[in-house]
Amino acid sequence: MTANQQIHISIPKETLNRLSLTYGDELLARVDRDKIIIEPKKDRASSQTQSLRWFMVPGLLAGIVALINFMVQKTSHVHLSGANSISQITIYLxxxxxxxxxxxxxxxxxQNQLVATNFWIKIRSVITLTTAFTxxxxxxxxxxxxxxxLAFHGVILDPYTSSALIAGFVGxxxxxxxxxxxxISFSTIATVMxxxxxxxxFLSMITNSQEDWWQINFSYLGSNLSxxxxxxxxxxxxxxxVMLTLIDYIFSLLFQIKKFATRKMQILRALLVGTSIMFGLVGVFQNNRSIDWLHQLHWWSANLLVVFILAVIISLKWLLPNVTREFLLTAYGFAGLMVLxxxxxxTVHYLSLTAFEIISFxxxxxWLVLLMQNLNNLYIENYEIFTIELK
Structure with a gap:
């Protein structure tokens, strides 16, 4: 091979289509340690302009709103914290x-990352993610x-300087x-969840007025006594x-691959959707013993949550394609620990109710996070990774 000889690579056409690339477009390749990373070439000037707009426009509007507020309130000295302060207005804006x-x-x-084909599923995902990140x-x-x-306690500034600071923070x-x-990706949604x-x-634990709540049970935090x-x-x-959004996201990706768009995978998705619904119903139905029907619905939701999780674990061998022996053993290990x-x-009365609830939860x-990670890896191994031939 001579020093000036050109080496060509071949990339699957469906990959170029997914990235909205056509024959003749330029790609950037960079060496990162022992890896070669290939990515679409972006217009740097356009990217910088776009970033400045998303920073400056909200910041400028926030600064104007803050200044108008100070003028209307006739605030000549603005405190760092407290009512009508820099921190309060910045947080709101x-x-x-x-x-x-x-x-x-x-x-x-x-929008290209929200791959859900159903319109209402996409709307629900957008609302959930927007609320979560907010x-x-x-x-x-x-x-x-x-x-x-804590660092600058007692600082007082004029309205114009305060408005400029608010504009910068909001920007x-x-x-x-x-x-x-x-x-938006699997990792970001999972992290948010x-x-x-x-x-x-943890916030519920810290702000709970009953210091010895843990001596009662974990569910006490959501009961009418708290x-x-x-x-x-x-x-x-x-x-x-958020879990439901993660399920929709990963299965929408998997169903793009023909061999995963099967009835078995639809059953697995239904079981996971049922798990997330039962998880949410545990919070919807308050554990209120003074209202028997509400307490019963809470109890049944919690038990059905366990049933759905065990159903997923037991059926993995038949529902999940290419499931490895190691992953099945891990799943059975989690199920065994829950039964234990x-x-x-x-039976043994070794664990308290609080310890049992925390361990089971x-x-x-x-286990659910581990399963979602495995499903995401399944998609990456079958769609995102392909062989490049050097010519």
């Missing part, structure tokens, strides 16, 4: 403009200003939300919606 930015960006820039935006912005107030938040909308569930549950039961139940309901925890609680949720 960051949530509003972040929500609008994410929603618009998802429709304009990230909640994360609110939490991150609030924590940021909490620490800023950054909107830009990050735009990037999030463009980066885990963050929403774990974060909401002062913030709505927060715990909302976490379960919304996490179930049931025996240790009901952790095993069930961990």
């Amino acid at each position: 960051a949530v509003f403009f972040g929500f609008m930015t994410f929603l618009i960006a998802l429709f304009l820039l990230g 909640i994360l935006n609110f939490a991150i912005t609030s924590f940021f200003f909490y620490f800023v107030d 950054i938040a909107s830009y990050l939300m735009m990037n999030a909308a463009q980066s 885990i963050a929403t569930l774990v974060g909401g549950i 002062n913030n039961w709505w927060q715990f139940n909302f976490t379960l309901i919304f996490s179930a919606l 925890s049931e025996i240790l609680f009901q 952790s095993l069930a949720f961990g």
Whole structure:
């Protein structure tokens, strides 16, 4: 091979079509350690202009709104925290403009990533994802200003400087939300689901006024006896919606591959959808013992959730194509641990009710995340990865 000799590669036509590329288009190839990464060539100037627009427009509008607010309120000195402060107004505007930015960006820039063919499923996914990222935006912005107030406590600025700072913070938040909308993938949706569930549950634990709640049971956080039961139940309901979005996303990808568009995979999807619905109903029906029918519906939803999970595990051997022996053993291991925890609680009385609920919940949720990851790998191995021949 001579130094100037050209090496050609062949790429499947369906891959070029998926990336909206045609014969003659230029691709960029770069070496990253021991890998060669090939990607479409982007117009750098256009990309920078687009990024500046998503940063400047929301930021400018937020700054104008903040300044008008200070003038109407006749606020000559603006505090960093408190009522009508920099932090309060920034949080409100960051949530509003972040929500609008994410929603618009998802429709304009990230619509190719929402592969669901059903219109209503796509609408539900858009609303769920937009709400989820808005909640994360609110939490991150609030924590940021909490620490800023600790570092610069007592700072007072004039309305114009305060408005400029608000514009900058809101612009950054909107830009990050735009990037999030463009980066919708299995990993981002799964991360949002885990963050929403774990974060909401821990917040319910921390803000609960009953310090020894754990001596009763884990479900106490969502019962009528808890002062913030709505927060715990909302976490379960919304996490179930994000899980449903993740299921729709991964199966919409898998059904693009002919060998996976089978009745068996549709049954597996139905079982997982049933699992997410039961998970959400555990939060919908409050564990209120003073209202017997409500308590019974909560109890049945929790038990049916376990039934659906066990049904998925037992049927994997017949429903999931190319399932490996190692993955089946892992699935049976999770099922065995759930049964063991049931025996240790009901028969041996070794586990307390709180420990049993936490262990069972952790095993069930961990197994579902592991299964979703396996389904995503199944798609990548059969669609995203292809052989390139050097010529």
